[in-house]
Amino acid sequence: MAMINRTRDLLMGGFEGLVREGSFKWALPRRGDALVDDDEDLDSSLSGKRSSVAGLSLKANAVVARCSRILDVSMNDLQNDFDKQASDSIKQPRNYARNFLEYCCFMALAQNSQVAGYLADKSFRRLTFDMMLAWEVPSPSSHLIVKVEVDSTVSLEAFTRIAPAIPTIADVVTCSNLFDVLSCSSGGRLSFSVYDKYLSGLDRAIKKMKIQSESSLLSSLRSQRGERILEVDGTLTTQPVLEHVGISTWPGRLTLTDHALYFEALRVVTYDKPKAYELAEDVKQVVKPELTGPWGSRLFDKAVMYKSTTLTEPVIIEFPELTGHSRRDYWLAIISEVLYVHRFVRKFDISGVDKEETILKAVLGILRLQAIEELGLPVPNRYESLLMFNLCDKLPGGDVILETLASTISSRTSDRTNQPGTSRGMHAVLSNLGVVSPVNNGERLFVGEIVVGEMSSFQKAVTDSMNNYKKVELAQATVDGVKVDGLDTNLAVMKELLSPVSELWKVLILLASWDEPLKSMLFCFLFSYIIIRGWIIYFVVMVLLFSATFMFLTRLTNQGKPMTEVKVASPPPMNTMEQLLAVQNAISKIEELVQDANIVLLKIRALLLAFPSQATDRAILALVLMALSLAIVPTRVVILVMFLEVFTNNSPLRRASTERWTRRLREWWFSIPAAPVVVEKDKEDKKTR
Known part of the structure; x- marks a missing residue:
């Protein structure tokens, strides 16, 4: 200590x-x-x-x-x-x-x-x-x-x-994203003027943190853990911060440290006692964006929701602004960074100087983000791209990066224990100040997470993850490019994409209808033979191999060629009223489907609860017969009987009996009563309203 x-x-x-x-x-x-x-x-x-x-x-x-x-x-x-x-x-x-x-x-x-x-x-x-x-x-x-x-x-x-x-200037994980931001105005190369302004802004951010941390602000709550104050908001009347708890809303001052989030409600001229929302301890915290609005409506996407096991209900912190939600996004990113770094520390059981050093990585990332914000440089990606632990949470393979980092910290701890006590302390001090002296580890010259002349395992993990992330970004760009507006247009696109499936379904329906008896009979005999011989699994294997072969040959023939576009006939344009009517009809159909589904579930509930009726007796008898059939008859015979039952329903020999049994089944279904339903309003909901 x-x-x-x-x-x-x-x-x-x-x-x-x-x-x-x-x-x-x-x-x-x-x-x-x-x-x-x-x-x-x-x-x-x-x-x-x-x-x-x-x-x-x-x-x-x-x-x-x-x-x-x-x-x-x-x-x-x-x-x-x-x-x-x-x-x-x-x-x-x-x-x-x-x-x-x-x-x-x-x-x-x-x-x-x-x-x-x-x-x-x-x-x-x-x-x-x-x-x-x-x-x-x-x-x-x-x-x-x-x-x-x-x-x-x-x-x-x-x-x-x-x-x-x-590490004060940059870290291995976010270094390339930081460079992209700094060089965005100079053609992808970094000039000294921008670099010099960035380091000056970073120096001012560090001094600001020091001044705020040494002030009396929250001193009684922060003294035990020696928390550093990273950001404060809500002190300006033009940029208020609102806290929503239940139906109550209060303006106030919001403070983020490297261990917790504090909110001080504003009274007439003073602030209330700060309320602490823990980020360092494991209390199952959830931090995510949230919608707010007057009287509980969900209209404005400008808030952060915090909940944990220590709170009876979630707390919503709102950051009002006229346009956009960049202010909320910034706070969400830095709060999440503090939360993620403490999860990382707990997961890999990091303690002592190593814990201080790891938390400092997150602190420096937030300070670098503040320096970028002060310069007014546009951040092409989200704020998370400049924060190490946020980015690892989003990157494909980000968990591998964190595991490699934990391994690096563990090996560095082992090196310290093998050195004299004075050098161990100096190594930690140098590391916290921003640099680790080069260390000869076998045949490799290390400096922190960097190896002279080659890539360290940590850098390799970051590089692999970044390469995968670029592929994901390219794929996501294609997804964003094919999105179309309008319900009718989207339905037309879906219909075109499902056309192969619908054509196959039409063929199966045609065979099952027995409109062409010869084709239906051949199909019936072929599949019956496959089922009797137990070749179903081989049939599935052949379908999978055929699909793989088709994809492989298509890839060889289309290599270097652009992907074939899906051509969709544009539906006739609709005005606003027609679009509203279409949406209303769609909602009505969905409501009907949900009602029908509920009726089916309620009838099944009545059957399971053995509600006295003739339908219940028949259901019990049918279940017993099915159970005995599955227990006695071989599986392939059961499958064959089911296939023949479904496929020969409309054959000339069975058409009359099928119609009769279908009518009896419908009558049996209609005779089943639905279980009763009573809708009760919540008492707390009544009080709130």
């Missing part, structure tokens, strides 16, 4: 106090007040020391030189350390330059991130961006690949390799 408190204090201290302008000037070569940013300046920065690594580009050599100054280690010593620790596969000439650059960058980032307020220092922000630029052109030959016009912007690949090395 002492270690956890120390970690928390150091974490909050890490967000405190800004580094003065130019605190990293000794680490970053400059010319005057301008950062070294182009090849000419980089060359000048290197010429003074005449220290470089063969096989690296000018940009890569400049970044490695800055890393050596930060680490106070010569470039030769850095290269010697890398050669000693790295495996032969990482040191292959083909990838040596990039892998060595990654090693130097991760080591320097681990050192720089220990400085308080590092996100506020523009030198640090420029350094991380230069690392991404150098990653794209690590060797002189790579200049031929990267075009000149995109030389000052960063690609997705470079961002996803360098940015997650500082």
